[in-house]
Amino acid sequence: KSKQLAPSKPIMTSPKLNKLESEEHVADALAAYVADLSSKSIADHGSFSVVLSGGSLIDTMRKLVQPPYVGKIDWKNWLIFWLDERVVPLDHPDSNYKLANDGFLSKVPIPKANIYPIKENLSPEKAAEEYEERLKQLVANKKLKTSAITGMAKFDLMLLGMGPDGHVASLFCWHFQRFEKKKWVTFITDSPKPPPPRITFTFPLINSASEIAMVVTGEDAADAVKVTLGEHADYGYPLPVQKVKPEGGYTWFLDKEATSLLK
Numbered sequence: 001k002s003k004q005l006a007p008s009k010p011i012m013t014s015p016k017l018n019k020l021e022s023e024e025h026v027a028d029a030l031a032a033y034v035a036d037l038s039s040k041s042i043a044d045h046g047s048f049s050v051v052l053s054g055g056s057l058i059d060t061m062r063k064l065v066q067p068p069y070v071g072k073i074d075w076k077n078w079l080i081f082w083l084d085e086r087v088v089p090l091d092h093p094d095s096n097y098k099l100a101n102d103g104f105l106s107k108v109p110i111p112k113a114n115i116y117p118i119k120e121n122l123s124p125e126k127a128a129e130e131y132e133e134r135l136k137q138l139v140a141n142k143k144l145k146t147s148a149i150t151g152m153a154k155f156d157l158m159l160l161g162m163g164p165d166g167h168v169a170s171l172f173c174w175h176f177q178r179f180e181k182k183k184w185v186t187f188i189t190d191s192p193k194p195p196p197p198r199i200t201f202t203f204p205l206i207n208s209a210s211e212i213a214m215v216v217t218g219e220d221a222a223d224a225v226k227v228t229l230g231e232h233a234d235y236g237y238p239l240p241v242q243k244v245k246p247e248g249g250y251t252w253f254l255d256k257e258a259t260s261l262l263k
């Protein structure tokens with residue numbers, strides 16, 4: 001009788017889907033979810049490490065900087081990182097740091113020392129290496145947890161958005177970065193969405209997170225949502241978003257327009 005081999009990784013359970021009436025409902029549900037995780041993480045290990053995307057996500061986080069959340073959250077124990085960043089100065093209109101700072105970070109008392117933007121004036125390759133090195137130092141200093149499965153940093157929460165082409169972070173279809181297995185952070189110099197030079201977390205690092213929230217709104221995303229969550233989920237060549245298979249929790253926040261092509 002053949003022996004049954006133990007799987008090398010836990011098998012991911014299906015994501016929790018929050019299909020909501022409107023973008024406003026998504027913003028409400030997201031704020032409640034993030035505030036709850038913040039309390040649980042800080043009660044458990046004294047900090048809450050949050051990784052932000054750029055794009056529409058920052059506006060959808062707007063309720064966190066409003067009552068009742070803004071006054072209740074223990075902001076001083078938050079640590080902020082970026083899933084991907086455009087290699088431009090931090091005050092450039094294309095910078096994901098600037099987007100987050102203008103719409104979110106400047107409105108809450110997170111200590112500056114707990115905010116980890118990319119280093120300016122480096123090439124994309126050097127910026128990615130430098131960011132990965134900083135993450136490794138934070139793991140070594142026990143400021144970030146480690147995944148027992150990958151040995152990579154285990155963030156408390158990654159907040160992902162998804163482009164209409166199914167890209168997440170700066171991991172695009174037809175670009176080799178999506179297949180990276182060893183690096184924590186990599187770079188791209190020809191992003192199909194401008195600006196071309198960017199750095200990005202890799203899938204092994206993304207999937208090491210304790211919790212991933214996928215926040216998707218608007219009808220532009222409906223086709224990629226159908227491919228990922230619909231009945232005909234297999235195109236033979238998966239979209240980048242289909243490679244999100246976290247070892248921890250996985251929750252989608254969707255508005256009606258984003259789910260309009262689902263049965």
Ligand SMILES: O=C1O[C@H](COP(=O)(O)O)[C@@H](O)[C@H](O)[C@H]1O
Nearest residue numbers: 053054055056057161162163169
């Ligand atoms: O270029 C990017 O796009 C994605 C998706 O953005 P969205 O506006 O369609 O939500 C974003 O998650 C990523 O961080 C950003 O650099």
